[in-house]
Structure formats: structure tokens, C-alpha cells
Amino acid sequence: MGNSRGAINKSSVLFVIATVLIFWLNVPTGSADIKDEAKVLVIYTSRDGEIDEYQRSLDMLISHFTNDVTFISSEEVEKNDLRNVTHLFYYGQVNARLPSTFVTLFDDYSGTFVAIGYNSDQLGDKFAFVTPLHEREVNQVNLTSNKEDVFDVISQNIIHIEVTEDTEIVIEGKKIGDIISYPILVKNENHYFYAVDSISSQKSILFGEILHDIFNANHDAKHPAYIRLEDIHPLVDPENVRQIAEILKEKNIPYMVAVIPVYTNPITGEKHHFSNSPELLKVLKEMQKDGGSIVLHGYTHQFRESETGEGFEFWDVENNTPVYAPPDETITLQNENDFNTKAEYESYIRNLQEYEREYIESKITRGIQELVNYGLYPLAFEAPHYTMSQNGYTVISEYFSTYVGQIQLSDNDWEIMDSTPYITSPSFLNGMQLLPETLGYVRPDDPDAIQNMMKKAEGFQHTKDGMLAAFYHPYLGVERFVKLISEMEKLPNITWIDLKQTDLWVKADHVEIYTENGEIKADINRGGLLLSSLDFPLFHFKKFVGLVIWGMAIVGGIAVIAFILFTIFLQSRKTKMEG
């Protein structure tokens, strides 16, 4: 509190300026006013009654607008669950007989209602305006409000529907070459029907766009974007990285650097830390000072005998399971049938997950601490190969507030992974904000890689604030990077995400990082940090020794010069005396 009015005025002016600045600088994310209001209930019918990748995809889409999303299985939902709900979703991912309660379940509900997929005929008479027929295949979609702008999507099956006359067709689709278009998303008053059974980032771009209308969200038509320099481990050539950083600095583009603190040689098992790569470390620090933001990309980016950057770290890819055991132990995962009771099975799974938690925690803690000890401050996390179990994401969410990349959506198979069209905070990420990567990367052996990426970008521009984010491996050289970045710059309405300007935090033992007015702030318990591993004080000691060694060389050089001067002095004195 200020002591005089003047001081109060001054500080309040500053506050206003700061607030305006924050709004002005902040990347458009889900708008705040809607978030407080929308309360979403998603009733789902899935294959086994559990939440799976399809519901999580929907979660990602909806959580762009609100943080209040509840998922309840159609087997368990009760009338009570609908209380205060503003937006109701039913997602029938599979054909099923819904409980008889459904006939009257929605009688008292008058809010926005979106039905997706199958079983819409069992939702009382709410969706009487839709008559599902058989399935059709489409690979081109467009908004009916903009029929010219047709764009290609991956071929997908839709439910062919007939609708009543008072129903508005919002999205339609067809097969290339066909004349007939089929309705995909239709609207009748505040009821929407989305005629697909599976949701994915690319196929759901237009649905994502219409969700803005459904949630009445007036987001800015700006495309947040990022470029992420990928797999920067201690053996990466610092020269390429430095040159790329320079280009980005020149262009004034903020960017991300996905850093792996340890490189593990797959043959010798030898580990290299950044402490052994002072050149690269210098470059990274320089980048952090300029536009770069450090993203922790695992600790070793490998497991068992795999190579850093190639291997999986938080997924046991050989067994296609989460990491449930040490690398040298083989385990055969048991399923529910192997147990007498469900409780026994659940306790078995809990034990495995406890191991996984400890494994991830130790690696993440070490990763954060090690980088911080170097003076690098990770602001977000990206799982190696984007692979991680749901339990893993929960663990990560205790360390990071921001996640970067794509998301593994199923614990059954790492290959079930996807992105989403825009920035979101899906409920399964436990509060983490997801900055999705949507455009992929420059594949080394694909000459058309950049072209393909731009084609993807075209798709994501069909959503108002669709994300345009890509990553690049600096070892591919500067030339291809220049090509990529200049193509990305051409994308209309692009705003580059600067992690330092977003509100985020990172926490680990002895370390707390957050951002304030575009600056990285770090509360570090130095003593605790230095005591947590001998490597940490050793790094500083080695740095000091390095300086001392150079100091010795310099002082030695000065002594040499002094002795030469003394010698010349004595020789000339002798000559004088003799002369």
C-alpha cells in the first residue's frame, strides 16, 4: 500500500498499463468470459464404457472453450448430472441400446445439446429432426456458409442422415468427383447433430470452427503459431543451432527449443551431459536470452539400449505398455481375467502405476534440475515421441503447467496419438495447457516435406484460431530451415507464441519457475539444488576450474612478456655500461 495518493495513483496506472500489455501480448487462447460460464456434460457410449481416445479427442476440442467438462458414461448418467449444465453433449461412438432412462432423461433440459455419432434416436425426441440412414464416405468438406471453400480431408465414414425442413445444414461433405453432398453437421434451434463416429484433429477442423458458434465464443481470427527446434541434446552440432537461432532473432520470431539433457550412446551406453558441451550450452543460453524458450523433451529420450532422440523414454515400446518395470526386467502384463476380483486387479494396476510415477518423477525432476543448474529454465514439457500414458500426463501436470506437442490418447497403443486444431486444456491433462503441434516436421528424406506441411496449415486455417505449429531438427541444416520459416511467415494472421509471454509455471524439488511480464522468474533453493546431486556443484566447480586454467595461461603469458622486457632492459643497460 502506498503512503500517499500519488503513489497509489502511480501504481494503479502501472497496473492498468501492465494489464493492457498482458492482454495485448497474450496469445489468444480460450476466451475468459465464456470459460466461466459454460458447464459441459459429455455423456458417452464407448466400446467398453471407459473413456478412450475418441472421448479424449472431443475433450480437447471442447476444452478450448471451458475448463468445466465432465464425462459420464451413458450407463451411469443420472438426471441429477444435468443440473446447471449449459452445454450438453452426447457422443455415441458405438451403436448401442441406451438405458431406458434416456427416454425421459432430457425432458427438463433446455440448453444447448450436441449429439455426435450413433444412438441419436434414443435421446427422447430431442433429435427427431434427424433420421440416420446408412453410412457414406466423404473426403471433401465445407461450411454451407462458404460453399466455395471446399477442402480435402482424410477419407472418413459419416452417417448419412435425413433432416426435417426446418433444420439448417452447417457442414456438408462429399466424395471427390461426386455431385451429391451429405450433411455432416446440422442445427435445429439449439440442437446440433454431428454425423460422425470418430473425431480426430484433421477431420474435426470445421466442427471445431462451429464449436465457436455453439459456445458463442467470439475469438480473434488469429492463428497462434510456433516453431520448435527439436531434439537438442548434448552432442548436437552447436553451429547449426546457432545459425538458426540467429535467423530467428533477426526475424524477431520467438521460438521453442526442445532440449534433452542427456545423450546416451546406444552402443557403449555412455552418457553425455551438457556440462561436456560448453559450446552448445553457450548457444542455448544465448537463445534463451533472445527469443528462445526451453522445452524439456524428456531426460534421455531413450529407454533400455536405444539411442537418444530415437528411443522412447516414457513408453515401453517393445511391450507397447507404459513403463512398468526397470529396463532390465521383463514383465508380462496381466489382464483382469488373471485376477479373482476386480479389486485385486486394480491394486495390481495401482502398483504398476506407482512404479511408473516414480520413474517419471525421478527423470523429470532430474531433467528440470539439471537444466536449471546450467542456467536453462524449461518452461514447458514435451514427451519424447509424444508418447506417454494417461497416468504419465497426470504426473507431468504436477511439474508443468504447459504441454507442447501431440498427445497419446490411449494407454493400449502408443500409435493412437493425435493433435487438436487449437490451444486447449483438456480435462485428462489435469489442468495443463496444451499447445498442439499441428503441421508435423521436415522429414529428412521427403523433398516435398515443407509443401506438405503448408498443405496441412491450409486445413487448420479453417478454424478461426487454428494452431499452426511445426518442429524442425537443426541437424538438417540451415537452408531447409530458412525455406520452412519463410513459408510459415507467409501464412495469414499468424501470431508467434512466446512462452515467456504466457502465464505458466514449472515446479520440481528446489525449483520453481514462472513467468512475469515476459520475463522468466525462478525461485531456486540453491543449497538444496546443489545438494541433490554431486554433478550440480561439480558443474560449477569445473566451470570455475576452466576459468582458472585460462587465467593461468594469461598470467603465464604476461610473465613471459615481463621476462623478455627485463632481459632487454638488462642487455641494453650492459651495452650502455660497456659503451
Next chain:
Amino acid sequence: MANLLLYISLFLIWYMLFYHAFLMIGGFLHLLKDGKFKKGLKISLGSFPKVSILIPAHNEEVVIEDTIKSMIQLNYPKDKLEVIVINDNSSDLTGAIIDSYSKRYPFIKAVHTKPPNAGKGKSGALNQGLKHSTGEIIAVYDADNTPEPNAILYLVLGLCNDKNAGAIVGKFRVVNANQNILTRLINIETLTFQWLAQAGRWFWFKMTTIPGTNFAIRRTILEELGGWDEKALSEDTELSIRVYNLGYYIRFFPSAITWEQEPENLKVWWKQRTRWARGNLYVIFKYLFGLNKLVNKKVFIDLFYFLFTYFLFFGGVLLSHIIFVVNLIVDLKLSIGMVSYVLLITGFLLFVSEVCLALSMERNQLTIKNFWTVVFMYLTYSQMWIFLVIYSSFLEMKRIVLRQEVKWYKTQRFKSIEKQKQSV
């Protein structure tokens, strides 16, 4: 691990190099200052103190005559001078030569030691000589020394004008410097030793080590100390420490010059230096690890210096050599990088410039030929010391473990000094 060892060795080496550079600067500053002290020396004609010069000689027939001749040439009142040549159990003509001179010159006295008091080494001979001496000031010369006529005068003047000096040390020069490459190297080494270690330590710490010849000490002190330690291999270092313990210092006065003969072949060099090194190791054990109390804490500088030189510095050099060689065979993943080469070159340049500065302090020593000898010295002569120290440490360890008796090796002398002297 290899990295750690490399850094340790570098620090050990460079600690020593910097200490030497520091001493060299002291030597340089002493040279600039020394003229003043020399000008300020005063003595009234009647007050010259009586001086006894002790010359221990054990089978020195080759050189003893020249030494005695140079004593006769000394520029000092002969009634105040007493030259005591100790014929220590010689089996050659040494005794006869001494006797022939003592008959002719009243100030020359011959002392012949006989068992059981004979052949006990230099310390024993000196103690015998001391018994027969009468001077207030005792000076010592080795049997191969030919001091310049003013040498004793300067030593005495220096002592008389400096009450705090318990002893005074002159400078020695190599008479056979141009004999071969070895003596040329030794000549450079001795000049550097005297300007760097002796003059440098004197300038900074008021400390000098008695080199065994061409020094003078007050009789009172010697008596208080009970003479020389007959067990010590390098009785001079030992004596120096005891002088310091009494609260005196030892002055370095380079104007008092003697010429001495240095080993002309490696075998003799090796034996002589082994004795020195073992002597210094003996001193380290006696004072640093032993129970003997050091009254004058200044001596720690020297003991620490010895300790550093013999164990840590040479250990460091050896270690870095080993790492270098091993790294040629297997990659040790050394992380030091470019700075190691910078240090390598700087260290070499430091050596060369330091030695050249020392040479430039003497007339006609900084020649092109000597410059190249210095470069050659770094690669050969200096490296030889490593093996010498290892060997000496081994012998000392063996001696301690097996409780062997100390044996005195007498440095072998070489003929034809006259000829060389003319050429110098």
C-alpha cells in the same frame, strides 16, 4: 578420472611455475638493488676479523693444488687468515700436497684425520676442521673451488655490515662450462638456480640456502649448533635450517665469486645429483614429518618448496606425461581442449624467458648458442630430473625401510682445469 588427474597435475605444475616466476622477479629486483649494498660496505683497516677457511679434501690430488693456490691469491690480510685443509683419510697424494704448502705458508694448516674420526663424509671432515680453527668467521670451500681474490673479503665485509646475517653466501660459477654440452647445461642451471632461487628467495623472504661452498658463517653460531650434522646427506641445507632456527638469516651476496668444477659426464652428474636430492628428501622427513621443532617459521617456505618440488611438482609432471602418452594410445576423453596447448606453449616460453633473464644477469652468458641450449635443455636436461627424483625417492624410501646407514658419495673430479679457466 583422467580429466581430474590432468587438472590436478596442471595445478601442481603451474603452482610451481608461478612460484618460480615470482622468485625470478625477486632475483631481477635484487640485481637492481645489490649495487647499493656493495657500495655501503665499510670496515676500518684494523678491525678485520680473523677468518678460518675450511677445505675438506678426500682424495683430491687432481684439484687441491689449484684450490690452495687460489687461497694464496686471496685479497685478505694474511695475519687474519687461516686456511685449514682437512685431508680426510685420503689414499692418494692429497695429504702430501697439502703438507708441502702448509710448510711454505704459515696461514695454511693441514689437518689429517685418522680413523675412527676419518672418512665420515664432508660433515665429519668439517667438524674436524672446526676443532682446529681459531677464526671468528668460518668460511668453507670445496676442494675443487678456485675463489676470486676478493671472494673472502666480500663475504667478511657482508657479515660485518649485517648483524642479522648468521651466514653469508657468495655466488659460484662453472669453470668448465664450455667443456661439453652437459657442463654447458649445468652452467645454465647453476646461474638460473642462483638468480632465481637464491637471489629471488633472498629478495622476497630474506632466505638463502647454503650451497656447501663459498660461504661464511659466524663461529658463535657454529658452536651453538654443535657443528655439522654428520648424518645429513646434504649438510648445507640442514645447516641453513638450523641457522634460521636461531633467528638469523643467511645473506646472498653475489659479488663473492668462486669458480667450481662441474661433472663432465652423466654418470658423475647422476651420482652427485642423487646425493643432493636424497639430502633434500632427508631434510623434508627430518623437519616436516619428524618431531624436530622449527623455531623459525620462515623455514616452512623452503620445506614446503622442497616438498612441492620433490613430490608434487615432479609428480604433476610425471602424471601429465603419463596422461599425454596414454591419451596417444587410448582416447581418455579429455575435456580440457585448446587451453592445454596454450598452457604447454606458455609453460615452455616461461621456462625459456626465465632462464634467458637469469643468463642476461651475467656478462657474456646470453649468447645465441646458450639460447638454443636453453631450448634443448627444456626437452632433455629438465626431463632427466624427473627420473632422478624418482630414483632418489626410491633410494630414500629403501634407506628408511631397511634402516640403512647414510653413505657419502664424493663427486669425481676432472683434470685440466687450468686450460679451461683460460678459455672462460
